[in-house]
Amino acid sequence: MKRNVLIIGAGGVAHVVAHKCAQHNILLGDIHIASRTLGKCRAIIDSIKEKGSQCGPGLLKAHQIDAMDVEATKALIRATRSQIVINVGSPFLNMSVLAACIETGAAYLDTAIHEDPDKVCEAPPWYANHEWKRRDACRAAGVTAVLGVGFDPGVVNAYGRYAMDAYFDEVQSIDIIDINAGSHGRYFATNFDPEINFREFTSTVWSWEDSQWKANAMFERRQDWDLPVVGKRTAYLTGHDELHSMSKNLGVPNIRFWMGFGDHYINVFTVLKNLGLLSEKPVRTAEGLEVVPLKVVKAVLPDPASLAPTYAGKTCIGDLLKGTRHGKPHETFIYNICDHEASYEEVGSQGISYTAGVPAVAAAMLIAEGAWDVGQMVNVEELDPKPFIRLMNRIGLETRVRDADGDRVLDPYEESPAMASITS
Helix, strand or coil, X not given: CCCCEEEECCCHHHHHHHHHHHHCHHHHCCEEEEECCHHHHHHHHHXXXXXCCCCCCCCEEEEECCCCCHHHHHHHHHHHCCCEEEECCCHHHHHHHHHHHHHHCCEEEECCCCCCCCCCCXXXXXXXXXXXXXXXXXXXXCCCEEECCECCCEHHHHHHHHHHHHHCCEEEEEEEEEEECCECCCCCCCCCCHHHHHHHHCCCEEXXXXXXXXXXXXXXXXXXXXXXXXXXXXEEECCCHHHXXXXXXXXXXXXXXXXXXXXXXHHHHHHHHHCXXXXXXXXXXXXXXXXCHHHHHHHHCCCHHHHHHHCECEEEEEEEEEEEECCEEEEEEEEEEEEHHHHHHHHCCCHHHHHHHHHHHHHHHHHHHCXXXXXXXXXXXXCCHHHHHHHHHHHCCCEEEEECCEXXXXXXXXXXXXXXXXXX
C-alpha cells in the first residue's frame, strides 16, 4: 500500500486533482502541491478549505519548485515522504519528474505525453521518442509509472480495452470522439494551457489507419456525429496521444481521434497561425527584444481556470468501436457526459479540467490500494480497466454504453440484462 501524494502543477487540472485527493485523503494520506508559483498552490489549498473537500485529518501543504530540476524534485519527494507523484504540470516536465520518481521509488502518473519545447508534433510513435525509453529503468527499480491517465489519453484507452474484451470477437476500428458542447462566454479562450493546445494543432495530423500511420493536415477531414445528450456535432480528425500507445497495444487496424471545433475557433486559429503568432521559434522585435510568439499569445489569452465560473453546458467523450460479435457486425459507443456547472459546484473547476483530473486520482487510489501498483511502466490500456471504470463511476465520472440494446450505465463487474443477448 502506498500513501502520501505529491501533485506537480497548479493549473486547472491540478486544482481538480488536489480537490479529489483531499476528498479521499483517508486512503491517500498527506497531500502536497508544488509548482513554480507558490501562490497558485496556496490558492488551491484555500479552495479546498472553502469547499470542505478534505475528508479526514491530514497534511495539506504548498511547496515552490522548479520540477525541471531533478535533484530538487527528488529532495521534495523524500522530504514529503510521498509515495505517489501526480504530474499535472506542463508536458515539458514529464521526463524530469519521471526521472525523480525512478530514483526515489515513488509511483509516477501523468495525463499527457512528453513534449520537447523545441519540437512540435514529432513523428510517431511519440511515447517511443521519450517515455518508453525509461521502461527498463522503471522495471529495474520496481517503479509503477502509469502514462497518460487523464481522460484522453487515459479513460478512452481503458474504454477501448474494456469494450474489446466485453463486446467483440474482433474490432476493426476505434473512433475516439471528444465534443465540448459547453460555452464559457469569452470572445476566445482555450480549455487548457493555450501553449499546449495550439502546439497540438499547428502541424501534421497523424492517425492510425490500415495498420500504419497516415498524415493529414489539421481541419482537412471532418465528420458529423450524432451523440448522446449533446446531439449532432461536427468533429475534425486530430492527432492525439492515445493513438500512439493504443496502436501498439490493442492490435486494431484503425484508431482515430476526432475533436469538436466551432467555426469561430477555427477562424481565430487560422489567422493566428497564418500571421506566425503560433510559432514556438523566437523572433526579435524592432526594439531588440527576443520573444516567442506562441508564449505571447498564451500570455494575453484567459487562464483556462478562470473560465470555470461562467461555463455552462456539457462534454461528451467516448469510443465508438466497430467490429464483429459471433460473426455478425457489431457497434458500441462507450462514453461519459460531464457537466461544466456541476463540476464548478463541486470543486470550482470547468468540465475539461474535471474530466482530466478525476481519472488521475482514481489511478492514484488504485495504486494506493495495490490493484494498479504493477512495478513497471504501462499505458492505461495495459491495465485491468474494470476497477478503474467502477471507481470513476463512484467518484465523479459515470461511464455509459450505447448499442443496439439501448443506452445504460456501465458497471463492468455486473452484466446488465441489456448485455445478456450480446454476451450469450
